[in-house]
Amino acid sequence: MAKFTFNMPDIGEGIAEAEIVQWHKQVGDTVNEDEEFVDMMTDKATVPMESPVTGKILEIAGGEGDMVSIGSMLVVIEVEGEVPDDVTEESQAAAEAAPAPAPAPKAEPVEERIEVETSDASDADDALAADPDPAPQPEPRPAPEPSAQAKVLATPAVRKRAKELGVDLAQVKPAEDGRIRHGDLDQFLTYNAGYGAAAKPRADEEKKVIGMRRRIAENMAASKRNIPHFSYVEEVDVTDLEVLRAQLNSNRGEKPKLTILPLLITAICKTLPDFPMINARYDDEAGIVTRHGSVNMGMAAQTDAGLMVPVIRNAQAQNLWQLANEIARLAEAARTGTAKSEEMQGGTLTVTSLGPLGGVATTPVINRPEVAIIGPNRIIERPMYVTGADGVERIEKRKLMNISISCDHRVVDGWDAASFVQALKRLLETPALILVD
Template sequence: MAKFTFIMPDIGEGIAEAEIVQWHKQVGDQISEDEEFVDMMTDKATVPMESPVNGKILEIAGGEGDMVSIGSMLVVIEVEGEVPEDVVEEAALATDSAPASAPAPKDEAVEERIEVENSDASDADDALAADPKPEPLPAPTPAPEPVQHAKVLATPAVRKRAKDLGVDLAQVKPAEDGRVRHGDLDQFLSYNAGYGAAAAPRADEEKKVIGMRRRIAENMAASKRNIPHFSYVEECDVTDLEVLRAQLNSNRGDKPKLTILPLLITAICKTLPDFPMINARYDDEAGVVTRHGAVNLGMAAQTDAGLMVPVIRNAQAQNLWQLANEISRLAEAARSGTAKSEEMQGGTLTVTSLGPLGGVATTPVINRPEVAIIGPNRIIERPMYVTGSDGVERIEKRKLMNISISCDHRVVDGWDAASFVQALKRLLETPALILID
């Protein structure tokens, strides 16, 4: 028997530590070569770790939510016989490439980078000792089994809650995307008091803030703490823009269906050259503002793990259909957790949209170190006074959408932000200009 110590490698992100998001193996479990045993999260992405050997887990670095420094022990595996030389060499190379900012190991820990030592059976038995598991919470009184319909879309947590409450999810009105969420279930219960076990209060729940939720919390706190935000909102008449969108969709052939987002992004890209202070990043530690020529547009996407912001590279060089494809691809990658690290960084400006839930106005939080974020709101129909080509003023039903922008007041003046939105408004209200090169 021998022990192999898997060291947390430098995964090329220039970071000093990573967070344990989820263990797929525990102490005492068998593990196979190339099998994933833990997911580690950096500031940029979640990276699965794979075992280079077959064996049994003897020791792990900590629990979910704990931080592990680059170059320190992540897991100890007991292997049959000796650890292959190529595994030892590869692990040593990974350890030696750890960033200089990582905590330096103590002298006696140097040999533990790749520890291969003979051990007897008693050593292995001692290493398998684990802390006692906490007593499980008492199981709730089972509710009547609801009849679930196969086509209802919901997360396992929502399904379990509905089952505990005795609610048939097929009777709950879902959101626009057809997925039933906790809010939809709450609304159903509020209008159906006495349905099944709906009158029973929902139990309190404590949940450790880890993984993506913790990253979001840290980033949002840093943004509000360091950036003096101000917001500006303007109303845009998008009636003609919606007519243009309908015409484009009716003749799209095998192209993807256009939402308003590709049109908005194209209009933003056409407006930005006159307002370079908007498409910028501010390094406040160095005191340097970089005004970018290319528009690497961050696109805020809601996922089950929380808000993620994949980046559309060189958005200014893409046509409407290319943008529609890229929006769909990146949103799906974010939701499925398959987005690459490079697709989640390097944004110069962000657009955040809540779609039909967009409300009248929003005050979005800037995605630091960017200096601005744009939030289109929900399109509503409202009567307006309109002057026709004959000069006669009349009342018409029009489609209106508010555009919100939040800016870093250290870099962007209020006049600049307002002027940018007014220029964007002119394009949105005269949509033919959006398609002119």
């Protein structure tokens, strides 16, 4: 018998540590060579670790949510006979390796760097009181027939929760893409209080905030703590834009169906050259604002793991159909957890939309270190006074959408934000100009 120590390897992202997301094996379990035994999360991606040997696990580095430094012990495995020399050398090299330095960013066209003097923002901590009287545990309910749940699209986590609650997923209304998520399940339980035992109060549940959810929490807290946000909202008449979109879709052939998002991104890219302070990143520590010439558009996408922001590179150089393809590809990669590390970083401006749940207005939180985020809201129809070509004012049914923008007030003034949105509004309300080079 021999003991083999598997040290946390440097996975090539210039990180100093990684977070334990999920153990697939525990102390006392047998792990086979090349079998995944734990998922580790960096700032950008979740990476499964595979065992180089077969044996019994004697020791693990910690629990889910704990951080493990690069080169430190991740797991100790008892193996039959001797550990191969190449495996031992590889693990020892990992222990001696220092975190790789972050790669220097590639030069981007027409960038302007501006030094900015700032003062430190104060921090504030909130405490939450615990409920001393937990709700009673619900009685167990029979799970629905597997055949009923197999007909719907849902992740394993959603299926497991539905099974525990005794909910038939076939009766739950899915999201627009046909996939059932936790929010859809919550909505079903809210509006079907008499379903099974759902009328009984749910028991309090404590869940450790780890993995992607913790990254989101840390990033959002840092953004609100460090950035003085302000928001501006304007109403846009998108009636003609929707007519143009319908015309383009009716003649698209084999091209992907256009949503409003490629049109909006194209309009934003055409507006930004006159407002370089919007397409920028702010280095707090160095006090430097970098105004970017190219537009790396972050696209907030909701996934079962939480909000992710894949990046459309050089969005200003892509046409509507290329943008539609890239939006669909990145959204699917984010939902399935297959997005690459480089596809999740380097954004210069973000667009976030709640789709059909968009509401009247939003005040989105800036994706730091960017300095602005744009939120299109739901399109609604309502009567408006419209002046025709004959100069006569009349009432017409029009399609309206509010555009929200949140900005970093250290970099963007209110006048600049309002002027940018007004310029964007003029372009969206005269959509033929979006297609003009």
